[in-house]
Amino acid sequence: MVKYEAVIAGVADEPLRDGKVVIPGSPLQVQARCAKRALAEAELTLKDVDGLFTAGMWGIPGVGQLSTVTLSEYLNIRPVVHDGTNIGGSAFVSHVAHAAHAIEEGLCEVALVTYGSTQRSEMSRNLAGRPANLTMQFETPWGLPTPVGGYALAAQRHMYEHGTMREQLAEIAVSARGWASLNPAATRRDKLTIEDVLKAPQISSPLGLLDCCLVTDGGGAIVLTRRQQASGGRKPVFIRGHGEAATHWTVAAMPDLARLTAAEMSSKRAFEIASVKHDDIDVVEVYDSFTITTLMTLEAIGFAERGRGGEFVSNGRIAPGGAFPLNTNGGGLSYAHPGMYGIFLLIEAVRQLRGEVEPERQVKNAKIALVHGTGGTLSSGSTCILSVG
């Protein structure tokens, strides 16, 4: 029996315009702003925080290497639980689960999870890859554009094994844009067709420009606390189950390029712990770094049959009005993608469960949400099942 019940009591994200933070700021400033707003939702303040969970790409090499240490210094807080787990963009899904455990065990009372990036404003994004040392001495010298090339290799293999078509991948981008068009906070809201996606410049075949996520700034924060302490008028959100796994980072070491093993492992465990079935899930938010990511994730989690993800997403099924509401903020493909996206999956799921989003994209009677983050190059998976009540 756990000592306390942990809940998500506050979330916040940073307003963007054209993919850039509306108010210019460093990644530390952006995180401080989001932290203050998420804490305010929970009727808490920075001085209440005793657990800090973050991962990022800021300040590396340099102060970002000790991300929780630098961030706690900047915020002038003294957390007694530090978690800088970095398994890629999925890390924040793990942070929320780890924070819930820490609260349940009485190790901390108020946990703050943050992310911040100003990569778009700084024009610091590049495809040039990672230093060719250690395991990457067998990948970087080949000139695979990262991370898109690894996802392209997986997409090519998936097409070969299962007959998946580019049109089906394109439908994922079109559906995401459909949701984004209903979300005033989304970066890309103009109409998109399957033909647009197919005609877009090829980046790394079979993936074209519009199969790829956006490159934006972004920031987010999530506050967890004991259920008894969660005040305010908002519905507390519970963490019902979690799983995490990783299989590789160099793409050639991926066990099966047509199969997302990490997501299979993490979601299986999350479902077991939560004691829920696929049919019980009302809202699904999965990492869509690329169209193929969404497709392989839906298969790995078991929403779609293995190899049939292309059919699953077809005919508007995951678009607004479809039978399977997915990535209801527009996702990394059309809402925002600031290098690491996982925290935004959680923020959107919490808002859906609270019933707080615009009516046009609110999933009716949303009680249970599944959030799945993917990190690296289809490397890591982290799944959380969340609920209200």
Add this chain to the structure above:
Amino acid sequence: MVKPLPVIDPGTAPYWQALAECRLILKSCRDCGQPHFYPREACPSCYSDNLEWKEAKGEAQVYSFTICHRPAGPAFADDVPYVVAIVQLDEGPRMMTRIDDDVRAVKIGCRVKVKFHDAGDGVVLPYFNLVSE
């Protein structure tokens, strides 16, 4: 711009040294018999550390590939479009490589053979070429 070369370490030096002599070698487990790539300190199949280097034939099959239209940084800009592939060696392990052929001719399942490519600074990279059937 200069392309990134491998930062060779003690665990990988024999592999790169063999390539410099136009030989492709794999680490192989004396206990379970499985070869693996890239070279590790413990067998990824059975976790034994009773390993040895063995010569590979240098013949493989394309497992997956991508035609890179956007280079991985300016050092690769002159190569566009180029094929990066994962090939499955006849010995079993998979490795990443470049296939230096007509990009339109590369398909999954194609047979390929190693082509030792002088990358400068004493480094030889194991490119692969299509084998005409």
